[in-house]
Structures are given as C-alpha cells and as structure tokens.
Amino acid sequence: MNTMLLLPKRYLLAMLVSLAAVPALAAPAAPKLILKPWSPSQELSLNALAFLPGPSTTERLASAREGLLLLDAQGLELARLEGSYEGLDSRSLGPNVLVASLDGARQQALLVSLDPQKRQWGTPLYLPxxxxxxxxxxxxxxxxxxxFVFLVGEEGKGEQWLVGNGEHLSGTAQRVRGLPLPPDAKTCQVQDDTHQLFVNEERVGWWVYPASSEAETVRVPVAMRIPFGDIRQAAGAMAVLPGGLLGLDPEAAQLHLYQQDSEGWASRASLPLPGLKEPESIAVRPTKTGIEVLLRDDDSGRLYQGEVDWQPAPVPVSPVLPSVAAIGQSEPVARQGDAADDPAIWVHPTTPALSRVLGTNKKQGLLSYDLQGKLLQELAVGRLNNVDVRGGFKLGAQTVDLAVASNRDRNSLSLFSIDRTSGQLREVGEIPTPLKEIYGICLFQPHAGELYAFANGKDGRYLQYRLSAPDGVVKGELVRQFSVDSQPEGCVADDRRQRLFLGEEDVGVWAVDARADQPTTLSGVIKVGPQLHADVEGIALYQGADHDYLVVSSQGNDSYLVLDAEPPYAVRGAFRVGLNAAAGIDGASETDGLEVTSVNLGGPWNQGMLVVQDGRKRMPEQAQNFKFVPWTDVAKALGLP
Structure with missing residues (x-):
C-alpha cells in the first residue's frame, strides 16, 4: 500500500513545497574556448604547429615550406632546419627534443634532434x-x-618503425610491423601512458588502436559521424591528452572534446570556431586551468592560440612491468598463422652447449633447434601441440632420452628418442588415447627407470600413463585419471616433490599429487585475477640451487608470472619479453607454451635459459617462432635471490 496516500493533505502540500525549494543539481558548465590570432614575426608558410615538450617551456615548433622551425611565444624564429616540411610531432630526448616530420622534397619521413638551449638542429635520420x-x-x-614512429599512408597502409631508445636516436630505423588503417586516414597521434594510437578516418570518425608493437591489431571508435555520433561533417586532425581527445571537424569548423572512461569514450562538448573556415592543424598542452591550444586555418593560412577551460580526467593505467630482451630466437616455423606452440629443452649429458630446443608446429610436426636458433631437424609427423622431455628411458636394451608430444591428428601421444651423443631425434612409437581432443602433455619421472605422461583434453580430462618399452616397443598403461571443470593445457611435474602443476585456462593454476597411487585432490596455486590474466597457457619449473620457481604464461596481458614452486606459492613478480633493438629481435606476445632450465648451458645461459613461443613475430613480420631469454636477466629484473 502507498503510505503517502494516508497522509493528511496539509502534510502532502508541505512536502511538495519543501521539495520545490530544493535547488536542482547544476549540470557541469560547458567548456569554453577563447581564441585570438597568433602571427609569427615574419611571413612563413606554416602547416603544422606543436608546443615544445616540457612543462615550463614557452617555445613552439613548426613545419613549413621554409624549414623546421623553433619559435618563441611571440613567433620570433630561434632556429631553422632548411628544407620544406609537412606534419610534425615531438618527444623529449633527454635535454634535447626529437622531432618527426615529412620532407616534402624527398617525400620521406625523417627524425631529427633539436638542442633547444643551443638552438641547434642535429643531422636528420631518414626512413627509407x-x-x-x-x-x-x-x-x-x-x-x-x-x-617509434608510425606512418599513415594512402589506401589504408600504416607502418611502425623503431627509431631510438632512451635519450638516443638510432643510427638506422628498423621497420617493426605494418598495420591496416582506414582507407582515408590522414593523421595520427599517440598517448604514451596508455599506449593508444589514434587515427582519423575522415568520412567515418576517430579510432583508437593499441600502440604496442606486440599488441593485436584491433580498433575501437572514439567518435563517429552523424547519425552514429556527433561529428557533423568530417573527422580531421586531433590532439590527445591523458584521458581525452580534441578533434577538429574542418568542414563544420568545430572542435570536439572527448573524455575516456571505463565504458569507452564520451562526448564532452562541441565548440564552434568563429573566424576559422577550415581548421586543419591542432596542438595542445595542459595548463593549470585548462588546455592551451594552437590552431591553423587552412583556408586563410592564419594561426590562432587560446585556451579551453577544461581538462580530461586521466584514466587509470596498468602498472609498468619490467622488460627483458631475448638475445636469441629460432628460425620461423614453416607454416603461417597460429602454428608454433610449445617448446622443450633437451640438455646434452656431457656438453651443454650442444643442447637442443625442441618446438612443436601444430600444423606440421616436431622441430629441433640449436642454441643459436638454427633449425637442425623437422619431423613431419602431424599436428603436435605440446612436448616434454625426460632422460634415461629404457628402450629395450638401449638407454635414450625421450620426447613425448600430444598429437592432435590422432588424439595420441607421439614418442621420440633423442640420441644422447648427437641429439638426433627419431620417432619410436605412438600411444593412442580415448581423448576426443587431446591438448596438453607433460612428463613425470619420480625415480630412475620410471616415467609417466599426463595428457589432457579440451573437455578437462587428465589421463596418466605409465610409459615403458622393455622389448623395444613403447607402451602406455593408463593408471589414473581426473578432471578440471574447464579447458586445461599447460602442465609441468616437479619430480623432486612429486607434484603436478596444471593450468585451467580461464581459472588459474592448480597443484595435485603426481603419484599414480595417490588421491587426485586439487589445491589452488593462483587464480586468474590482477596478476594472472587469462588465458593461462604454458607452465614451466625453474629448479635452482636454493629456490624453485614456477613460470606461467599470462597470455591475456602478454606477460610471464614468476612464483615460488612451494606453498604458499608467493608471487615474485611479472615481466614482459621486449624487443632487442641491437640484435634486431622483436619481443614476444600471445605466448602459448614456454620452458625453462636452470642448467648452465654456457655463455649467456650460465644460469639457465627461458624459451617462450612468440605468437606475433615482428621486425620483420614472419611466421611464428621461439624466443631465447637468459634467466640471469629475468632474475635481475625481478630481484630474485
């Protein structure tokens, strides 16, 4: 029953009067833009402007038909690089400034440093x-x-080039990747803190892409033309700030303001630009009270400066993870697309430098590389997914090392002997399984002369087989089985502690007793969450002299998580495998399988080696491969004892 209907009329009237007296919540005031003409002290054909990087500087940069220019706040020329230039962007480069532009005469992109104190330009670095x-x-x-510098070209062509590191510009530029862009894109901007690349599509709207060279090429709209958004005519030049974008509609002579939030992008205001007929260039920088703006009208060639009394709210950024570089990599696999999957490391029993990295190609078979990444063998035995290795297997009268892989063509285990002198691989048998979609595999060796294989399927089932070959023919006896609730893949056995670690892709990592005669009670190691991002993929075990660590592929954020391999499984940190400019090796991302060893393999591998599958091969773009990382660098990056 509505109790208000039972109140006397005089009380209802008093309530209505009091409610009417409460002031309504005021909507936030619309931002305002105040513009005034700004003219350099001499006639120049400027086409792009920028504020000199740095919070307290008053100088401006300009590209013009007369050169690249450093100007003071009144437009007085302070330094000039002769030539004819179009477009402009800049970043701090230690005490200097890195400037990017397009040389109109040579039709080439260039990078050049500027010393603003000495007012001197350096020697340009031209991209090919x-x-x-x-x-x-x-x-x-x-x-x-x-x-990096991004290039935007006709017919949707885009490229990313590596041009320097830290305070230094490289001697040569390296092409990292191509990326598909909108067909009528003309301009771009990057927000470094959030790793976002913004590109215009003149007749559609503004888009945002991940800027990281290892990221997947996906795009999200910032704003669209009417009727899908608030852009009246065209999406032109733009400028970005943490959490915000300012974009020009040159045909409607409007400046659009957008705020980023957890749901995406929202329009904050559309401001008219009185006196401008075709605004084509914009530069911004934050002030204490708003945003300082520089504009150019392409119709008249006039320049304007002013301020918008609005600042976007910065969005939260992900913590910066330490980056380690691969110093070696395998040759690309011989199949395109999602092909390379899981590595294993075979350690030579007497000469560690002759050790091998095995890798699966799930469109071909098993591959064997030396420690420099050169392909030594390829066995085209079918779609192999995961592989693991153990030593000292009795194959009849012979003692061999054994590699076992999950074969998705036949839902079986494929077995390979490894010659303990040469490292040569040879297929020696196959064990069928009842799994409908076999997926992961790992080996467990509790004692000398005893070997087990754990195979899992996409339905969550795990099968444990005892492997033997007393008469030279490999056999697999099913001794135990159990399940997880959803799709697993990566697993690794701790032979010393007789424990199996297994990953459930969308859930986390579990531990279970690896012994065949023990209960299959799962205990949690770590769940998917802030530190571990689904999918949970490869899992490997680093067994050092004093500490053992689990290394897990956190595929959802292209990182690798390191945690203690003993309860309470304390997390030691996460890292990424970044690019190695000096060696011309790209980073690693979208990693499926990985492997690690603590054995001294010599040289840079004196504390062991980490091998990770690289799902996106860049610099140059090729089929997938495997990256080789010194464990020394991982330990240093995470401060491991």
Missing amino acids: TRDFPVSGLCLYRDDASNL
Missing part, C-alpha cells in the same frame, strides 16, 4: 622511401623507453 605516399606520422615511447 616507402612504396606508398605518407600523409601523416606520429611518435610513440613505450614502457621500455623505445622510440
């Missing part, structure tokens, strides 16, 4: 001539201080 006209470019600095 491209096979498409470059219409725009922008700079990006990643978490590891690598410097």
